[in-house]
Amino acid sequence: MLKMAVMIKQVPDSQDITIDPVTKTLNRSQARNVVNPPDLNALEAALLLKDKHGGEITVITMGPPMADVALLECMGRGADKGILVTDRFFAGADTWPTSFTLASTADYLGGFDIIFCGEETTDSSTGHVGPGIAEFLGYQQATYANKVEYEEPYFIVERDIEGATETLKIGKPAVVTITLNANVTRRPTLKKKIEAYKKGVTLVTNKELNLDPNCIGLKGSPTIVKDMKTVADPVKTPVKPSIEELDKVVSVLVEKGVVK
Amino acid sequence: MPDYDAIVVGAGNAGSAAAITMASKGLNVLLVDRADPPGAKNLSGGVLWGNDLSQILPKWQSEAPLERFIDNKKIGFLTEKSSITIDFKTKYFDENKVGHTVLRAKFDPWMAKKAKEAGALVIPGITVDSLAIKDRTVIGVQESGDTITANMVLLAEGVNPRLSIEAGLRKPLQDRELSVGVKEIIKLSPQKIEDRFNLSEGSGMASEYILGNLGELNIGAFFYTNKDSISLGIVSPMEELRKNGVTHTYDLIEMFKEHPSIAPLIEGGTVAEYGAHLIPEGGIESVPQLYGNGYMILGDAAGFAFSNGLVLQGMNYAILSGIMAGETAVRAKSMNDYSAKSLSEYEKKLNNTYVLKDLKTFKDIRKVTGNPKMYTVYPQLLEGILLETLWERGQPKKKVRDILSEAAGKMNMSKVKTLTDFYNIYRRM
Numbered sequence: 001m002l003k004m005a006v007m008i009k010q011v012p013d014s015q016d017i018t019i020d021p022v023t024k025t026l027n028r029s030q031a032r033n034v035v036n037p038p039d040l041n042a043l044e045a046a047l048l049l050k051d052k053h054g055g056e057i058t059v060i061t062m063g064p065p066m067a068d069v070a071l072l073e074c075m076g077r078g079a080d081k082g083i084l085v086t087d088r089f090f091a092g093a094d095t096w097p098t099s100f101t102l103a104s105t106a107d108y109l110g111g112f113d114i115i116f117c118g119e120e121t122t123d124s125s126t127g128h129v130g131p132g133i134a135e136f137l138g139y140q141q142a143t144y145a146n147k148v149e150y151e152e153p154y155f156i157v158e159r160d161i162e163g164a165t166e167t168l169k170i171g172k173p174a175v176v177t178i179t180l181n182a183n184v185t186r187r188p189t190l191k192k193k194i195e196a197y198k199k200g201v202t203l204v205t206n207k208e209l210n211l212d213p214n215c216i217g218l219k220g221s222p223t224i225v226k227d228m229k230t231v232a233d234p235v236k237t238p239v240k241p242s243i244e245e246l247d248k249v250v251s252v253l254v255e256k257g258v259v260k
Numbered sequence: 261m262p263d264y265d266a267i268v269v270g271a272g273n274a275g276s277a278a279a280i281t282m283a284s285k286g287l288n289v290l291l292v293d294r295a296d297p298p299g300a301k302n303l304s305g306g307v308l309w310g311n312d313l314s315q316i317l318p319k320w321q322s323e324a325p326l327e328r329f330i331d332n333k334k335i336g337f338l339t340e341k342s343s344i345t346i347d348f349k350t351k352y353f354d355e356n357k358v359g360h361t362v363l364r365a366k367f368d369p370w371m372a373k374k375a376k377e378a379g380a381l382v383i384p385g386i387t388v389d390s391l392a393i394k395d396r397t398v399i400g401v402q403e404s405g406d407t408i409t410a411n412m413v414l415l416a417e418g419v420n421p422r423l424s425i426e427a428g429l430r431k432p433l434q435d436r437e438l439s440v441g442v443k444e445i446i447k448l449s450p451q452k453i454e455d456r457f458n459l460s461e462g463s464g465m466a467s468e469y470i471l472g473n474l475g476e477l478n479i480g481a482f483f484y485t486n487k488d489s490i491s492l493g494i495v496s497p498m499e500e501l502r503k504n505g506v507t508h509t510y511d512l513i514e515m516f517k518e519h520p521s522i523a524p525l526i527e528g529g530t531v532a533e534y535g536a537h538l539i540p541e542g543g544i545e546s547v548p549q550l551y552g553n554g555y556m557i558l559g560d561a562a563g564f565a566f567s568n569g570l571v572l573q574g575m576n577y578a579i580l581s582g583i584m585a586g587e588t589a590v591r592a593k594s595m596n597d598y599s600a601k602s603l604s605e606y607e608k609k610l611n612n613t614y615v616l617k618d619l620k621t622f623k624d625i626r627k628v629t630g631n632p633k634m635y636t637v638y639p640q641l642l643e644g645i646l647l648e649t650l651w652e653r654g655q656p657k658k659k660v661r662d663i664l665s666e667a668a669g670k671m672n673m674s675k676v677k678t679l680t681d682f683y684n685i686y687r688r689m
């Protein structure tokens with residue numbers, strides 16, 4: 001029986017994000033929150049292993065209290081437990097304390113045979129957190145995986161390496177990050193969602209983890225955003241070509257075989 | 261024993277109102293909605309007449325995510341170059357504050373949250389596949405092959421009631437029973453809104469127009485102020501759009517936005533959202549059998565909406581029908597009788613409220629809103645009279661009577677016909 005964890009992050013739905021025409025900054029206020037898309041592929045990878053080998057899946061997220069719905073969504077798809085890592089001391093974390101806190105949570109929960117992550121998030125997309133967790137825990141790691149099989153006591157991992165596939169055999173315990181669209185994700189079902197909402201999620205705060213305040217949240221974040229620059233839209237000057245010029249364009253296109 | 265006393269399909273206004281009514285009386289309720297958060301994808305023009313909400317959520321006026329209370333209502337005609345409106349501003353509106361603009365993407369999740377607080381189990385992000393029926397009794401719902409059972413299923417699935425239709429509980433909808441609404445939300449600063457519409461903080465304006473600038477097309481339009489945005493759109497009968505081969509409803513909304521009296525009001529605003537939705541406008545004739553063994557049909561799914569060209573309402577009908585169905589369910593539970601006979605109480609209750617009374621009173625309203633003259637001749641006639649009487653062009657003045665008969669003559673209308681037409685409108689409104 002495999003003991004598995006899936007790390008998920010709640011992100012604003014990129015379809016709902018607009019760019020403020022005046023300030024040119026991202027406007028996330030209208031955006032609904034969704035589970036970071038590749039994290040659903042990570043969950044599916046875990047569910048596939050569970051279908052075949054049995055086991056237990058714990059979904060974990062570090063985020064604000066309202067991120068519980070992201071966990072419940074995953075439980076509705078078949079995860080067994082939801083852990084919400086939340087504390088005001090965890091707020092403002094960059095990738096270092098995020099990885100540290102999540103690794104500590106995994107440790108607190110007794111460790112796992114395998115921890116799945118998404119390849120990266122749609123809102124910050126550093127791709128640091130999965131490898132970070134592996135390093136803090138001293139687990140094996142494989143990133144950008146499309147497929148994970150289990151042949152006791154190894155995981156067989158297919159990695160996407162731009163134009164080729166690399167197959168790795170790694171031992172337990174391991175962290176594997178899964179690419180977007182690596183598999184077809186299953187939908188939540190009403191029955192499982194009812195169970196999930198009845199069961200609820202378990203909170204983990206720094207009372208439980210007891211981490212050094214200097215290593216978590218904003219205080220524990222070595223990154224400092226010094227400056228943010230917005231790039232101006234390129235100036236577009238409309239042209240009004242004459243019929244002759246248009247003819248020229250068309251003949252060039254015909255010449256090059258673009259149009260017939 | 262079934263899993264729940266009641267399962268409500270759809271967390272729109274009707275479903276949430278029903279769930280709150282039942283859960284607050286101790287019933288074991290499951291409320292399921294396809295969107296997450298529940299109801300977040302619903303769409304309305306946006307004026308909620310919330311009187312009935314006080315019955316189940318007495319503090320709604322201070323707690324709900326409301327935009328602006330309606331302090332000013334306008335109705336009128338637009339022709340190519342003119343706008344003729346009645347501008348109604350009254351202290352009655354101010355003192356009662358029951359009409360409010362709302363944005364459904366915020367309002368519906370709030371109502372669903374209230375259902376949860378009342379004790380209902382609210383499950384978002386799930387589309388129910390079908391009804392579970394046994395011995396001609398609805399015994400629950402089905403999803404992904406699982407059956408969740410309940411003593412009663414309340415169908416509040418909106419204007420396109422797939423489950424009810426597939427289970428044979430109501431007939432498929434015909435074009436003539438539907439209108440299409442297309443809506444945009446245009447961002448504008450509260451400051452600009454208050455300046456442009458002569459409003460104070462919190463107060464708002466709602467206007468409805470008959471568009472006489474789009475030829476033969478039978479189209480109404482609405483324009484409402486929110487806190488920091490405008491909701492505007494057009495509504496047209498489905499039949500009309502098909503008959504005229506109109507596929508690009510967004511062209512129509514553009515034409516409304518470009519009207520000389522509308523364009524300056526939204527100048528500088530940016531379109532933040534765009535959506536289209538159907539509206540049930542079949543009137544009393546398209547209301548189905550409302551109850552049966554183990555089920556009731558609520559809100560838009562039951563055809564409860566009202567439009568007469570001056571107002572477009574459905575949220576209030578949805579809420580009140582939700583409350584009535586909820587109360588019926590509470591009574592059924594107390595008698596442990598979920599048969600059609602027991603649930604017939606629902607229709608009895610509706611018969612005593614405006615929900616069914618309005619639909620009966622205005623059973624012929626489509627003959628008025630569908631009268632092509634409303635969109636062609638009459639706006640022009642009115643414009644003609646106003647131009648003759650209010651525009652000094654250095655010409656001798658005419659009596660209204662002469663203006664009318666001249667204009668009518670120009671438009672090939674006999675006096676008798678016009679008078680009969682007016683009488684018919686008057687009789688049906």
Ligand SMILES: Cc1cc2nc3c(=O)[nH]c(=O)nc-3n(C[C@H](O)[C@H](O)[C@H](O)COP(=O)(O)OP(=O)(O)OC[C@H]3O[C@@H](n4cnc5c(N)ncnc54)[C@H](O)[C@@H]3O)c2cc1C
Binds near residue numbers: 095125128129130
């Ligand atoms: C505008 C902006 C600028 C930022 N700049 C920086 C910066 O310069 N440097 C920096 O270090 N941080 C920065 N951050 C914060 C930081 O990147 C993240 O929000 C957080 O640390 C996770 O990193 P990520 O989103 O890139 O995750 P990734 O590393 O891309 O995520 C990979 C996977 O890790 C898992 N994961 C990630 N976050 C969580 C979580 N909270 N809970 C559970 N699992 C999770 C998921 O499986 C995810 O698919 C910035 C944030 C913003 C919004």
Ligand SMILES: Cc1cc2nc3c(=O)[nH]c(=O)nc-3n(C[C@H](O)[C@H](O)[C@H](O)COP(=O)(O)OP(=O)(O)OC[C@H]3O[C@@H](n4cnc5c(N)ncnc54)[C@H](O)[C@@H]3O)c2cc1C
Binds near residue numbers: 303386495559
């Ligand atoms: C353009 C436009 C303007 C309007 N303007 C106004 C106005 O100004 N004032 C007014 O009072 N009314 C207005 N209306 C009418 C009003 O929007 C509706 O009458 C009202 O929303 C009906 O509420 P309801 O709860 O019956 O349905 P809905 O609000 O449509 O809710 C139905 C719910 O059921 C859910 N659902 C459906 N099928 C399933 C399923 N199989 N499984 C799970 N969930 C399901 C949907 O997700 C949805 O949340 C307008 C409508 C339109 C289109």
